[in-house]
Amino acid sequence: MEEHIFERFARERGITVEEMRAIISARIERGWNDPALEKQA
Numbered sequence: 001m002e003e004h005i006f007e008r009f010a011r012e013r014g015i016t017v018e019e020m021r022a023i024i025s026a027r028i029e030r031g032w033n034d035p036a037l038e039k040q041a
Contacts, residue, residue, distance in 0.1 A: 006020050
């Protein structure tokens, strides 16, 4: 079975896939809400 990218990142960091997804989601949201246009991109 092929490993999903979130599974690999989570395993490398010693956290759960759910924690990895939450981290990535939070970073995306911060980028969307950042007033700097280059960070929104």
